[in-house]
Amino acid sequence: MADHNSNETSSDGGGWLSAFAPIAGFGVTFATMFTKVVTEQYPEQKVPTAPRFHGRHQLNRHPDGLEKCIGCELCAWACPADAIFVEGADNTEEDRFSPGERYGRVYQINYLRCILCGLCIEACPTRALTMTNEYEQLKGSTRAGLIFEKQDLLAPVLGGMIPAPHPMVPGTTEQDYYQGKVTQSVSEQQEWVDARHGEDEKAGKVESVKGGDR
Amino acid sequence: MTVTEPSKTAVDLVTLTIDGIEVSVPKGTLLIRAAEELGIAIPRFCDHPLLAPAGACRQCLVEVAMPDREGNVRPMPKPQASCTMTATPGMVVKTQLTSPVSEKAQRGVMELLLINHPLDCPVCDKGGECPLQNQALANGQGESRFTEVKRTFPKPIRISTQVLLDRERCILCQRCTRFSKEIAGDPFIDLQMRGAHQQIGTFSPGVLDFHVDLPYPVVRTSEELEPTVESQTQGSTKDESRGASHDHVTGTYAADGIATRGEAMLDESGQPFASYFSGNTIQICPVGALTGAAYRFRARPFDLVSSKGVCEHCAGGCALRVDHRRGKVARRLAAEDSAVNEEWNCDKGRWAFTWSTGADRLTHPLVRDPETGELEPVSWPYALEVAAKGLLKAREAGGVGVLPGGRLTVGDAYAYAKFARVVLRTNDIDFRSRAHSAEEEAFLSHAVAGTGLGVTYAALEAAPSVLLAGLEAEEEAASVFLRLRKSVLKGSKKVYSIAPWASRGLIKLSGSLLQTVPGQEATALGSAAAAEAVAEPGSIILLGPRLTESPGAYQAALALAASSGARLAWVPRRAGERGAVEAGALPGLLPGGRPVSDPAARVDMAAAWDVESLPSQPGRDATRIVDAAAAGVLAGLLVGGVDPDDMPDPAAARAALETASFVVSLEVRASAVTAYADVVLPVAPPAEKGGTYLNWEGRHREFPQALTSDALSDGEVLDSLASEVGVWIGLRGELSGTAELASLGRWEGAKADRPEHHTVPVAGTTVLSTWSMLLDRGRLQDGEPYLAGTAHRAVARMSPATAAQLGVQKGISSNVTVFNDRGEITLPLALTPMPDGVVWLPSNSPGSPVRSKLAAGNGDAVSVRLAGDQLMGA
Numbered sequence A: 001m002a003d004h005n006s007n008e009t010s011s012d013g014g015g016w017l018s019a020f021a022p023i024a025g026f027g028v029t030f031a032t033m034f035t036k037v038v039t040e041q042y043p044e045q046k047v048p049t050a051p052r053f054h055g056r057h058q059l060n061r062h063p064d065g066l067e068k069c070i071g072c073e074l075c076a077w078a079c080p081a082d083a084i085f086v087e088g089a090d091n092t093e094e095d096r097f098s099p100g101e102r103y104g105r106v107y108q109i110n111y112l113r114c115i116l117c118g119l120c121i122e123a124c125p126t127r128a129l130t131m132t133n134e135y136e137q138l139k140g141s142t143r144a145g146l147i148f149e150k151q152d153l154l155a156p157v158l159g160g161m162i163p164a165p166h167p168m169v170p171g172t173t174e175q176d177y178y179q180g181k182v183t184q185s186v187s188e189q190q191e192w193v194d195a196r197h198g199e200d201e202k203a204g205k206v207e208s209v210k211g212g213d214r
Numbered sequence B: 001m002t003v004t005e006p007s008k009t010a011v012d013l014v015t016l017t018i019d020g021i022e023v024s025v026p027k028g029t030l031l032i033r034a035a036e037e038l039g040i041a042i043p044r045f046c047d048h049p050l051l052a053p054a055g056a057c058r059q060c061l062v063e064v065a066m067p068d069r070e071g072n073v074r075p076m077p078k079p080q081a082s083c084t085m086t087a088t089p090g091m092v093v094k095t096q097l098t099s100p101v102s103e104k105a106q107r108g109v110m111e112l113l114l115i116n117h118p119l120d121c122p123v124c125d126k127g128g129e130c131p132l133q134n135q136a137l138a139n140g141q142g143e144s145r146f147t148e149v150k151r152t153f154p155k156p157i158r159i160s161t162q163v164l165l166d167r168e169r170c171i172l173c174q175r176c177t178r179f180s181k182e183i184a185g186d187p188f189i190d191l192q193m194r195g196a197h198q199q200i201g202t203f204s205p206g207v208l209d210f211h212v213d214l215p216y217p218v219v220r221t222s223e224e225l226e227p228t229v230e231s232q233t234q235g236s237t238k239d240e241s242r243g244a245s246h247d248h249v250t251g252t253y254a255a256d257g258i259a260t261r262g263e264a265m266l267d268e269s270g271q272p273f274a275s276y277f278s279g280n281t282i283q284i285c286p287v288g289a290l291t292g293a294a295y296r297f298r299a300r301p302f303d304l305v306s307s308k309g310v311c312e313h314c315a316g317g318c319a320l321r322v323d324h325r326r327g328k329v330a331r332r333l334a335a336e337d338s339a340v341n342e343e344w345n346c347d348k349g350r351w352a353f354t355w356s357t358g359a360d361r362l363t364h365p366l367v368r369d370p371e372t373g374e375l376e377p378v379s380w381p382y383a384l385e386v387a388a389k390g391l392l393k394a395r396e397a398g399g400v401g402v403l404p405g406g407r408l409t410v411g412d413a414y415a416y417a418k419f420a421r422v423v424l425r426t427n428d429i430d431f432r433s434r435a436h437s438a439e440e441e442a443f444l445s446h447a448v449a450g451t452g453l454g455v456t457y458a459a460l461e462a463a464p465s466v467l468l469a470g471l472e473a474e475e476e477a478a479s480v481f482l483r484l485r486k487s488v489l490k491g492s493k494k495v496y497s498i499a500p501w502a503s504r505g506l507i508k509l510s511g512s513l514l515q516t517v518p519g520q521e522a523t524a525l526g527s528a529a530a531a532e533a534v535a536e537p538g539s540i541i542l543l544g545p546r547l548t549e550s551p552g553a554y555q556a557a558l559a560l561a562a563s564s565g566a567r568l569a570w571v572p573r574r575a576g577e578r579g580a581v582e583a584g585a586l587p588g589l590l591p592g593g594r595p596v597s598d599p600a601a602r603v604d605m606a607a608a609w610d611v612e613s614l615p616s617q618p619g620r621d622a623t624r625i626v627d628a629a630a631a632g633v634l635a636g637l638l639v640g641g642v643d644p645d646d647m648p649d650p651a652a653a654r655a656a657l658e659t660a661s662f663v664v665s666l667e668v669r670a671s672a673v674t675a676y677a678d679v680v681l682p683v684a685p686p687a688e689k690g691g692t693y694l695n696w697e698g699r700h701r702e703f704p705q706a707l708t709s710d711a712l713s714d715g716e717v718l719d720s721l722a723s724e725v726g727v728w729i730g731l732r733g734e735l736s737g738t739a740e741l742a743s744l745g746r747w748e749g750a751k752a753d754r755p756e757h758h759t760v761p762v763a764g765t766t767v768l769s770t771w772s773m774l775l776d777r778g779r780l781q782d783g784e785p786y787l788a789g790t791a792h793r794a795v796a797r798m799s800p801a802t803a804a805q806l807g808v809q810k811g812i813s814s815n816v817t818v819f820n821d822r823g824e825i826t827l828p829l830a831l832t833p834m835p836d837g838v839v840w841l842p843s844n845s846p847g848s849p850v851r852s853k854l855a856a857g858n859g860d861a862v863s864v865r866l867a868g869d870q871l872m873g874a
């Protein structure tokens, strides 16, 4: 109905100007030729994104290398595109990934679904999930390749960090981590990791990692 | 929510006004329920329709005004808890909807409750389905004025291998403690300490100073033993770890390859907390203070898809909610069904569901390679072809016996019954892969088959007295136990039990024991004491699984019922047994209670099944099928979910499977039968098929398929197999078997004759008494170590006099060995008031596989000797 009406009005309300209508578009083109070019020569020239650009997610670490993610699934809950899959698990003395009781055992973001809206990072109660400015990894030709696993999303191990699993800094509680009282890993943690490394080697398991840059 | 008050026919109504709306409710109705009638939800935590009012949380405050003596409506000075106050005529109630006073009161209470609540919702399993979260949002104040440091507790405490307690989150509503006391009768936790330190805790001597004072010793000399096992609580307070340290009587089953995690703490009586109903406390805790170890951090409510379910374990037929995530069952909860389980279930029904997802799950049909003798995975068409050919050949070579097992849905059992008669042309079918007798079959044909809904849970609740004959309700039919206990606590109900000793379940029912030597149940049922027990009109006699090994018991029960007017009900142990009787999976019974021996019934069924005639020769029962197969008379066996170790003689059953020239096995998981099978056809576990169980009442308990799966039900596999043979049995759809059975109707003709009396055998040196524990080595409890940890410890029981004869010395804990020519079982001895010359063993607990070790059952003669002095804790 509405379409029908609008067609009628446009054909009615012509006047003599309508004679120029076919070439009026060229005027726009012509005028644009003299404005500033906005096209970017990507990928030859890479322009930095805006600082708050919503790029690939990152799962952050505490300063000693323990993970911030507690596996609470609030990000998955918040996600309007149902792009996130999380499964929590219990931290044990042998395998501690985060301070406190719970950590995210499985963490997947499906970038085929993600609309990069950022609702998930707002939902995260521990600031474990943030977004980087990185966008170039978010391409691929397979479905599986675009489902990022936890190891693809984890933040790099910076100086002073030891990758989990390892115990908390001795004498600290979960609260201390959140209050920023833990600033880097301590020698006890490194010793624990080394001892564990030795055991694993004996048991024929894969080598574990020392602190430092990735 | 259910209104607890029973709707009597002539109820006194009282009329009151709630938020300006007049409403009439039965006298005695609580204000909170009266408001519900109007659709007004008053926030609440401690209130639960099935628990006694407590008024513990104060969240439900409302403004109340009542007429005084002159009839002037006078407001009460302070807001009142609507969950403890009953409606009275002329009352004027204003809830948060109309009264700023009650709104403010509720907000204040919420603020108070949240003061010490840790707000760790992100790591809490209750998050997303938490009444505290929801009501804090709906009725809370958004901001707290509390700026001080919150009280904290180390967390969580493990109060059993299954139940974890986080005291910081607890709002002291006491639902859990009230449930344990009022419903389950296992008071294992209670409030302790005062003020801000008030907390739910286990009974530890350090806090509550209880005495280890039992009706009978669980372990004879537990007081004399040194503490051996340290407390397993994770960072419990000093008091508690001290209290829990003498925890040496817990059920730790490292034996038999069942790994458990953690140890159970002791309850107020000093027993390890091994309540069979502990899972319900987790379900009703309105916050995340009580959580389950098995479901810990597994999922969030929004991840879960909920399906209706019915428990596949016992014959109770409890309604379940099956929550699954990504094709895997994450947890099961008790669903509400006021006619059956109300809102409760037992821990087995709640947690024992991992059995079908283990590594031994069968996914492909297997056929034995004639050359290598190994089972090879093959395609369905090929497997069906081999199975059909083999069964046909065996049918011609002597016949095929059918052992469907007692765990089938009605439709599947019906498919076996039809397949046996129409395709295999035999009556050699018996679902009783357990102890059984001809007398039992006669009883089932006479008094159970085709009787429809008989005695119900409601009738049990209403009955003035209930006689349990050979039934340990708590162990063998947990929902029956809960219903009985409910009415016992209400008042005048009496429970009697015909058993050798008073089990903990009977004590919790305040029951009277009609002490009976196993095998003599018939005499007990015929005694004056039994007649007196059921003398009151409306009494009920429940017949349990043990009676099948007690000659003359069924006849005596029928006689007692006839002389006293009491009603009879048969309570089997497995979920599929009643359905299998109805479906005709018995040698002498066709579907709907039609006796094979009755030509008219055979003609009736032949017409319904569209075949010329049905086999008229009476079939063999399970024992005789086994014997005939072992003797080479029967050439083939078609076996469903049967564990040879449940059979009366496991060795004979294995021999039969070995000898039979062709064995087809329909199984969910690789089992003992698989090793003997020529063709293995995988079938679906209950979560992957729909169906109907018939519970002990005779009530249809229908459930839909929960998980997406391409596994076929037994009925569908048998249908395909029949097609392969060239016979159309028309049972393709999920519920078609159930529907076809229903369309057949019940047999209206003459019933089977009453069971005949058999003579009582002479007892041997010591008579064996045995029944199954709720949690034991059953294959349907595999893969759940947390649950296994709450199983009761296996002990042998004897009377002090009998033990003294063996040379058991006072003050020394002893192990005894029960033996016969087949094997022996050694267990710690617990002295129990029971008849002399009787020894009791749990049927299938870790360390006590009675059938497979002794091939003996209830009432059989065994010998006992002292196994040397040993500490029990070791």
Ligand code: SF4
Pocket: A078, A079, A080, A081, A082, A083, A084, A109, A113, A114, A115, A116, A117, A118, A119, A120, A121
């Ligand atoms: S950015 Fe938006 S769409 Fe992408 S995962 Fe987060 S919530 Fe989902």
Ligand code: SF4
Pocket: B169, B170, B171, B172, B173, B174, B175, B176, B177, B200, B284, B285, B286, B287, B289, B290
């Ligand atoms: S543990 Fe849960 S159910 Fe028990 S008192 Fe605390 S809040 Fe209530």
Ligand code: FES
Pocket: B043, B044, B045, B046, B047, B054, B055, B056, B057, B058, B059, B060, B061, B081, B082, B083, B084
């Ligand atoms: S619900 Fe009324 S006091 Fe708790």
